[in-house]
Structure formats: structure tokens, C-alpha cells
Amino acid sequence: MSTLTKILIVLLSLLVIFLCGTIVTYVGTATNYKAAYENVEKELMASEKSSSQYQQQLEEKKIAMEALNDKLDEEIATISSERDQLKNDLRNAERAKIALDEKVQNLASSALKFEQTVGGMEESLKTTRAELDTARAEGIKLSKNLNEITASLEQKMAQLSALEDERKRLLEEKANMENAMAGGNSVSSGTSAVVFEPVTQIQDSAMAAVESAEEISIDGVITAIDGAMATISVGSADGVQRGMIFHVVSNDGFLCDIKITDVDTEVSAGALQLVQRQPAVGNTASTSW
């Protein structure tokens, strides 16, 4: 074996050892791309699967969102229509409120005017009632005066009639006496004197035609009883005066007396006195028995 061969063998051995070492090192540290590819492929499949699921969920969510949007649109439309309706109702209510406020103001002003009118009418009524009371009192006084004057006139007429009769009787007596005196001169004194009776008779003296106003009987009816007070249906227009005593009687007899304490035009009120039995509404009350 030549030297060159030996050298070549040694160099070849070194080269082979170097290359084999390098190859072993590379193979030992090389990455398994198939396994990596499979892992990546698995991850890709999982990702695609999850992506499809997410896509499906996204589609479902989109569909649900569209449905919800449609529903919300309908609700918005409904609420908008209701809002418009409520706005119209509000406007109508405001118009009605304004109209009612005007009516209320008109009614209030009318009520004030009516109240003022009623107040004026009440005052006028009071004045008229006072005047009526005064006129009735004056009428009663005038009636009393008229009755008194009528009674006095009738009395004077009766007296005048009596005086006329007396005058006639005296004239007749005078004529008879003159006749007697004329006959006495021609007739002898032996005849007896003739007594002449006047034709006109002496009448009784004149009497009052009617009773005085105080003696006129006033009759009324009990209209109300409140404890020891009673109201009767006659008043100042009928001649009732404060302090008058009315006797209350019924079919069974005397019940009580009523002393008048308050007098109005048409009614009077008084306190019960000498109560024998409790009077009732409708019992007769009179100033005379």
C-alpha cells in the first residue's frame, strides 16, 4: 500500500467522520415538519370549525338582530303614533281647558254680578218689606181711625137724629101750646086744661156702632212649637202687637196662653204661659174667649 493511498484513506476517513457527524447532528436536531404540519392543520381545522360556528352564530345573531330591529321599528312606529295621538289629545285638552277657563271666568263674573244683583234685590226687598210693614201699620192705624171716625160719625148721626126728633117734638109742643093759648083766650076759664102729647117719641140716646179697635178679636192658628215658644199664623198686618195674650183652646177646653214677644208681618211668636196641657200645631189661638 502506497503512502498516497494511506493518506487518502486517512483523509477519507476524516471527511466521512465529519460528514456523518454533521448529518447525525442535523438529523437529530431537524424539525419534524409533517408533525408540525399536522398540528397546524388540526389547529386550522379547529379554527375553521370554530370560525364556521362563529359565522353561524353571527348569522343567527344577525337574523335575531334584524327581527329585533323590525320589532323595535314597529314599536317605535306604534309609540310614535301614540305620541302623536297624545300630542293631539294634549292640544285638545289644552284648548278645552282654555275654553273652560274662559267659561269659569265668565261664570265667576256672572256669579259676582248675580250676587251683587241679589244683594241689591235683598236690600230692595228689605226696604220694600220695611215700607210694607210701615204701610200696613199705617193702614191698620188708618183703619182704626176710620173705625173710630165711623163710630163717632154714626154716634153723631144718631145724636143728630135724636136732636131732630127732639126739635120736631118741641115744635109740636110749641104748636100745641100756641093752640092752647089761643083757645084759652076764647074759652072760659072753667074748662080744664088739655094735656097734649107730642107725636114724635123720645128715643134712646145714640150708642157706639162698633167696638173699639182694641176690643176686636184676633184669631190665629199655631203653626210651630219649639219648647216653650210657639208661632201663630197672624202678625202685625192683622193687628197683633207685642205683649198681647192669645188663649189657646181646643175641643177639650183651655190649653194655655201665648204672650207675644216677637211680631212679624204675617206671623208672631210668643212664650207659653199657664200651660194646662201641651198645645199642638193646628190649635186655635184667639185674643178673646
Added chain:
Amino acid sequence: MSPKKIEASSNIYTALLALVCGIAGATAGLVAYKCYFDYETLFKIVNVFR
């Protein structure tokens, strides 16, 4: 002239050469093993993008 007799050398260099051949064969076996068990083929180039 008689033919020259050829004798195979048997010395340290032949032993070294045999060792180197063994190393090369073991390396080739290792590479084949890795290729077969990782990619299931010895010579085919794997097409990744199927």
C-alpha cells in the same frame, strides 16, 4: 515473466476504512429511519401543499 500476485492489505488502514464504511452505513441507516418514521417514505419528497 510470471504474473504479479495481488494480495489484499490487512492493516490499520483497512480497519480504518472498514470503520468509516460502518459509520457511513450507520449514518445512512439513521437517516433512512428518520425519514421513514417521520415522513413514511424514504425517497419521495413530501408535497406539503395538497
